[in-house]
Amino acid sequence: MKKKIFMALMLSATYGYGQVELEKELLSTSGAREKVSATFKSTRLINGHTNETIHKNELDFKVDHRFGDIAGSNGGLRQFFGLDNSTDIRIGFEYGISDRLTAGFARAKGATTVQQLYEGSLKFRLLEQTVNEHIPVAVTLFGSSTIAAVRANREDPSSATAYENFQDRLNYVAQMIIARKFNSNFSIVITPTYVHRNFTVFRDQNDLFAIGAGGRAKISKRMAVVIDYFLPFRNQEDQTYLEQVGNRKFYNPLGVGLEIETGGHVFHLNFTNATAIQEVQFIPETTSSWTKGQYRWGFGISRRFTLGKD
Template sequence: MLQIRMLTALLLVAPAVMAQDDLSKMFGKDSVSRGPVIATFKSTRIINGQSNETLKKGELDFRVAHRFGDLGGEAGGSKTFFGIDNSTDIRIAFEYGITDRLMVGLSRAKGSGNFSQMYEGLAKFKILQQTIDNRIPLGIAVFGNAVVTSMKSSTVESDAAYFDNFSSRMSYTGQVILSRKFGNILSLAVLPTYVHRNRVVHMDVNDMFAVGVGGRLRFSKRLALVVDYFLPFREQASKDYFEGRGVKFYNPLGVGLEIETGGHVFSVNFTNSTAILENQFIPETTSTWLEGQFRWGFNISRRFSLGGK
């Protein structure tokens, strides 16, 4: 009789155990391994360049970016407290997550280069997310912005800042962001980029392609090294023309230390770029690291939840 009762209990328990095992396979390790890779980068930006990251739905990101003056060279040194007395560009932005994959934003930048008093509208969308099991080996996102300057028009027609109509004030950036995270230590990104400026000076180019690369090397849970670099493809005739007039263009390079402090992501960086917006730092960087014409700056991100989880 006891044996019959034990057999009956085993027959009742076995299906439940098997069902639990099936559920664990469905929602457990197998499900996790097919899940998306998270935190490829800790911020929506690396230093100058974009990362693949977007904001969560209902998340508001208040961002402040600042670039000081040259540390060395003729414009730097102790007389300007190694650039701290000067400011080449400042950007203040509000960015918002429409969905977990789509974010939009508005910003105001001081501007550096031909234009100042810049207003920017932007959007970024995640097309694909890298998965833990490498069935999708790369993350793919797209970024775009439209920028308008509100500065007073020059009265000299040959100046870059001479605006004969409103469209002359506009510039645009389109970018594809290819990213991959290697374990929990290293993240890399490649950023094919297109910049269009409606108004340029003689022998400058309206349309410019560039390729950016960026990386994040994690030291600890809250500390990482970040680097990005852009290679603009400017026509040789344009380079020669400007060099003949004492203007030489350089490739933007940024190196920084990223610190995460709860709701804040703080980046202290050094870059030869004087501008913050892609529309300016990609085609208009004329400072070089080799002559001390780089500056320290910072990016601060503070996020707020306005709804959702």
């Protein structure tokens, strides 16, 4: 009797599973659950992230570079329009644990006195836009932790590297990346951001909220114009103090560039006033201005490798 009941349950479960799979197949065929793909061609625009993750068992190798000022007092022909200098360099790897979850590791030079940065990150696709507009936007969550390995400055307590313990070296970033692909030629992204730095100079903010925005407009089969911008929400009193006493005037990071897709490579040629590449630095600490010629050209190269099968 128990064997008959067990067999009946198994047949019922198999039938139910078959019905569910058939419904999924029909919905997929009708396009009701068809997901929008390739909202962006890379996991980054210029400074900011996109909603894209790496496919399962794929490894994305990235190299990003920022040069010196093109114009202004530190640029011009004497510095070969910034090519003689390098403000920041980042080498990173991103691996697809699944199609929705990406783990990353990177090493960056760092563009301030806080240098020798090691970053670990996770990126997860929470929602994916669907063709039938049932889900009108894609939502991806990003989180990272950065460790500064630079030697501590124990002689100057006002220094940004006057670390007393290991926790002082830790910094964190959390982002919700909201993206929408309007058509095959145009996509946008909005990025609410939270930055926490365990240690800063006096009167600088440990916690900072910002919002980023960006877009991609395709101009040919393999080329697109990309742009992104971040607006940090600073405490006005602290900002005034740092500008007057610390002689540090802050500007909002703005980047524009050209994206070129060449098979397995995605190449970015960009211009930005941000000297740093890591979010934990370029969002709270951009002190260069486009209007003063303190923008620089940089590039990013991305190459993906398949390491295994699903």
